[in-house]
Amino acid sequence: MAKVTLTNMCMIYDKENNKVLVQDRIKSWKGISFPGGHVEDGESLIDSTIREVKEETGLTVSNLESCGVIYWFNNETGEKYFVFQYRTEEFSGELLHKTDEGSNFWVDLEELSNLHFAEGMDERLSMFLEKEYSEGFGSWNQHQPGKLQFQ
Template sequence: MTRTTLTNMCMIYDKENNKVLVLDRIKSWKGISFPGGKVEDGESLIDSTIREIKEETGLTISNLEACGIIYLYNDETGEKYFVFNYRTEDFSGTLLDRTDEGRIFWVDTEELPKLNFAEGMKERLPMFLEKQYSEGFGIWNEQGSSQFKWQ
């Protein structure tokens, strides 16, 4: 049976201050990314994103806008890995300083390109910030990742 993993990621944008919330991951996929996580069985994509953001940041988000899908395929094992990407400007609550996933902080959008991103995250920024792509597709295996195809 082929294994398929569903995950989510959400860019939270503070329009008033031109900042986005980032997570400096220390467990898996180390480096700067937007918060998110796995979709649990029986959970909708939106509900999973809202839950993961609450767990990782302390914030409650709403009015999520879909901004693209990342699809990774392992050509050796047949494993499929999907990341459903969202953005929102609607959030409330008290921001946590850190969780077991890493440190959480706001960064000016102009400073984003200078950060130490998790592998492949920098290439995803146009999907979130510019609505430039709706899909990213790549193949990976034990030798590494192939070049992404963006569309």
């Protein structure tokens, strides 16, 4: 049976200050992205996102809005990798500026596109910001890095 990995990511938007919370990741998928992580067995997608955001940022988020799904398929092994993407303007708590995942900081929405993103993160931004697409799909294998197609 092929391996299926479920993950999540959440854009936290501070509407009052027109800022977005980003994470400069140092472990895996290095570079700037939004906080998130793996869905645990028996955990809902939204609950996993709330948990991951809390662990990685110290913030408690609520009222998550879906921003679509990224679906990667390994055409050699059959492995499937999903990223369920969310956004919210509702958060509370005190920000952890540094964790073992990396550093967290607020950035002006207008400056977001100038950052050094984790590979492929820049092409996903429209899913979070403009809600232009609901799915990104790509296939990959050890000889061919994938390229996402959006729809």
